[in-house]
Amino acid sequence: MKKLINDPKNVVNESLAGFAAAHSDLVRAEYDPNYVVRADAPTAGKVAIISGGGSGHEPLHAGFVGYGMLDGAVPGAVFTSPTPDPILAATQAVDGGAGVLHIVKNYTGDVLNFETAADLAAAEGIEVRAVVTNDDVAVKDSLYTAGRRGVAGTVLVEKIAGAAAQRGDDLDAVTAIAEKVNAQVRSMGVALSPCIVPHAGEPSFTLAEDEIEIGIGIHGEPGRERIKLEPADAIVERILGPIVEDIPFASGDKVLLLVNGMGGTPLVELFIVYRHAAEVLAAQGIEVTRSLVGNYTTALEMQGFSLSVLKLDDELTELWDAPVQTAALRWGR
Amino acid sequence: MKKLINDPKNVVNESLAGFAAAHSDLVRAEYDPNYVVRADAPTAGKVAIISGGGSGHEPLHAGFVGYGMLDGAVPGAVFTSPTPDPILAATQAVDGGAGVLHIVKNYTGDVLNFETAADLAAAEGIEVRAVVTNDDVAVKDSLYTAGRRGVAGTVLVEKIAGAAAQRGDDLDAVTAIAEKVNAQVRSMGVALSPCIVPHAGEPSFTLAEDEIEIGIGIHGEPGRERIKLEPADAIVERILGPIVEDIPFASGDKVLLLVNGMGGTPLVELFIVYRHAAEVLAAQGIEVTRSLVGNYTTALEMQGFSLSVLKLDDELTELWDAPVQTAALRWGR
Numbered sequence: 001m002k003k004l005i006n007d008p009k010n011v012v013n014e015s016l017a018g019f020a021a022a023h024s025d026l027v028r029a030e031y032d033p034n035y036v037v038r039a040d041a042p043t044a045g046k047v048a049i050i051s052g053g054g055s056g057h058e059p060l061h062a063g064f065v066g067y068g069m070l071d072g073a074v075p076g077a078v079f080t081s082p083t084p085d086p087i088l089a090a091t092q093a094v095d096g097g098a099g100v101l102h103i104v105k106n107y108t109g110d111v112l113n114f115e116t117a118a119d120l121a122a123a124e125g126i127e128v129r130a131v132v133t134n135d136d137v138a139v140k141d142s143l144y145t146a147g148r149r150g151v152a153g154t155v156l157v158e159k160i161a162g163a164a165a166q167r168g169d170d171l172d173a174v175t176a177i178a179e180k181v182n183a184q185v186r187s188m189g190v191a192l193s194p195c196i197v198p199h200a201g202e203p204s205f206t207l208a209e210d211e212i213e214i215g216i217g218i219h220g221e222p223g224r225e226r227i228k229l230e231p232a233d234a235i236v237e238r239i240l241g242p243i244v245e246d247i248p249f250a251s252g253d254k255v256l257l258l259v260n261g262m263g264g265t266p267l268v269e270l271f272i273v274y275r276h277a278a279e280v281l282a283a284q285g286i287e288v289t290r291s292l293v294g295n296y297t298t299a300l301e302m303q304g305f306s307l308s309v310l311k312l313d314d315e316l317t318e319l320w321d322a323p324v325q326t327a328a329l330r331w332g333r
Numbered sequence: 334m335k336k337l338i339n340d341p342k343n344v345v346n347e348s349l350a351g352f353a354a355a356h357s358d359l360v361r362a363e364y365d366p367n368y369v370v371r372a373d374a375p376t377a378g379k380v381a382i383i384s385g386g387g388s389g390h391e392p393l394h395a396g397f398v399g400y401g402m403l404d405g406a407v408p409g410a411v412f413t414s415p416t417p418d419p420i421l422a423a424t425q426a427v428d429g430g431a432g433v434l435h436i437v438k439n440y441t442g443d444v445l446n447f448e449t450a451a452d453l454a455a456a457e458g459i460e461v462r463a464v465v466t467n468d469d470v471a472v473k474d475s476l477y478t479a480g481r482r483g484v485a486g487t488v489l490v491e492k493i494a495g496a497a498a499q500r501g502d503d504l505d506a507v508t509a510i511a512e513k514v515n516a517q518v519r520s521m522g523v524a525l526s527p528c529i530v531p532h533a534g535e536p537s538f539t540l541a542e543d544e545i546e547i548g549i550g551i552h553g554e555p556g557r558e559r560i561k562l563e564p565a566d567a568i569v570e571r572i573l574g575p576i577v578e579d580i581p582f583a584s585g586d587k588v589l590l591l592v593n594g595m596g597g598t599p600l601v602e603l604f605i606v607y608r609h610a611a612e613v614l615a616a617q618g619i620e621v622t623r624s625l626v627g628n629y630t631t632a633l634e635m636q637g638f639s640l641s642v643l644k645l646d647d648e649l650t651e652l653w654d655a656p657v658q659t660a661a662l663r664w665g666r
Contacts, residue, residue, distance in 0.1 A: 002526065002543075003525075004602035005602060018605055018626075021621075022607050192336075266389075268633065274355050
């Protein structure tokens with residue numbers, strides 16, 4: 001196992017310390033329990049949004065803390081849900097009196113621990129809502145979920161709900177926007193290589209030299225099938241088909257296309273994927289009007305990618321375009 | 334070889350097409366010969382800046398084309414210098430009448446081909462200057478260079494010279510700023526794994542399961558030594574020592590610290606590297622006042638990182654902070 005780490009026990013804390021030091025203009029980190037909040041948190045009168053989950057998916061979620069997106073993020077141990085304590089602490093730290101929205105990826109541990117934290121926060125008089133993201137069409141139930149998994153579409157929920165909160169929408173409205181984005185986004189991924197959880201020290205699964213896993217989860221959970229490696233365009237078609245069929249997307253739709261790297265795949269390949277995905281959508285009359293390409297929801301050093309397609313309307317487009325200033329997404333301000 | 338590609342011959346063209354489609358608000362691409370320019374190029378009366386080199390280092394250079402940075406970029410084949418033709422075409426396409434600066438990484442082929450293109454452009458009445466970057470302290474001469482290699486420090490040259498051009502500096506002044514940044518930045522890298530050039534199909538070098546290469550080049554060229562894998566903090570110290578000693582940097586200096594991923598290393602590890610690099614500099618009285626962490630000058634899917642340290646003054650800091658709007662770097666506008 002070759003990793004740029006010191007002690008596996010300290011991966012999350014050391015990485016968090018580096019992140020907070022490199023981005024001290026945007027965020028501050030607290031330790032024991034660990035969480036990240038906007039440097040200027042709380043914002044009085046604004047709905048606050050936090051998200052969280054196991055570490056190893058960076059820049060998700062701490063990389064999205066800042067103006068126009070998240071107010072806070074709660075990183076658990078690698079691929080492990082954060083406990084209620086830091087979720088509660090982050091909720092308290094960001095509350096500006098207008099309520100707090102929890103954006104939670106659908107994994108059993110995450111959902112449970114965010115619920116417990118929400119109950120504790122409510123007992124202290126903080127109004128909390130939750131939106132559970134479940135955009136992964138690969139499998140119905142999985143190792144760690146009842147129902148579909150929450151994957152890279154979560155980034156789009158966080159950006160668009162964050163913009164709604166930033167413009168002053170109230171808690172009901174921000175929650176409704178987050179639900180709407182989750183309802184209109186679908187994702188699916190593929191792995192060319194496994195990843196290694198530092199404290200485990202060996203791959204959580206193996207793939208033969210000529211094999212890839214279609215429908216991979218962001219923790220290396222099994223997907224739909226293992227197949228022989230194919231040309232990029234063929235892989236794109238395998239992933240995009242189930243995404244388009246699910247809602248279904250239809251001719252005339254305007255969409256945001258996210259090509260998300262899993263961590264170990266270079267940008268030069270992600271753009272090859274983007275090219276064909278946009279072509280395939282265009283051939284079906286689906287117009288890509290907004291795009292995002294890069295590593296946004298990763299699985300440590302896994303090689304692979306996921307596609308997410310979000311159906312846009314004027315409101316979602318305007319919120320997507322709104323200024324954002326975070327470590328991993330910035331524009332317009 | 335598992336890569337998300339179709340035919341190895343088409344990697345650069347397909348990736349370029351995907352890049353240009355995903356970022357059509359910022360850039361346009363031309364083919365045969367291949368180059369990328371700002372969507373609004375040329376900008377009348379503004380000094381234009383182009384850079385280029387072999388592909389496989391994305392987002393370098395096309396990812397830095399846009400407001401406040403590069404006017405154009407010329408991607409060659411993977412790890413292969415672009416020929417004079419596309420360099421000349423890009424130079425013509427961006428010339429707004431105030432001259433064109435070529436920012437060239439110090440590799441023999443790049444330097445020669447940019448010189449030839451500059452001569453051809455001059456014959457057409459375009460005033461061209463060149464700055465050759467050579468920030469890599471690892472080796473004095475290498476496989477492909479006389480003198481030091483140009484590596485990730487090039488990004489800092491491009492950003493800061495780009496800001497000078499955007500504020501209206503003339504060709505002499507922009508050239509002087511680029512020279513100054515190159516003179517004040519030093520870099521060094523390390524590889525944990527090799528990378529595979531698509532048309533070669535196999536790694537250009539091999540490393541044992543417990544070995545790393547200190548001083549690696551961005552094409553996998555040999556560095557200073559191969560050692561056994563060490564904890565991240567020890568590796569950081571090995572890389573940072575020669576950087577600090579080279580200029581040398583001294584107590585009281587304010588610096589920009591760039592932790593650059595080589596392509597296959599996850600962000601969670603890059604922040605562990607950042608944390609200790611900033612600590613080591615602080616212990617020597619060198620204050621990190623600006624930071625950049627991410628994949629900016631890559632070597633395909635290589636695992637590893639480089640550190641770059643740039644000595645700042647008020648002018649360079651102001652130019653660094655100036656608005657920039659490119660695919661890979663954005664803020665403040």
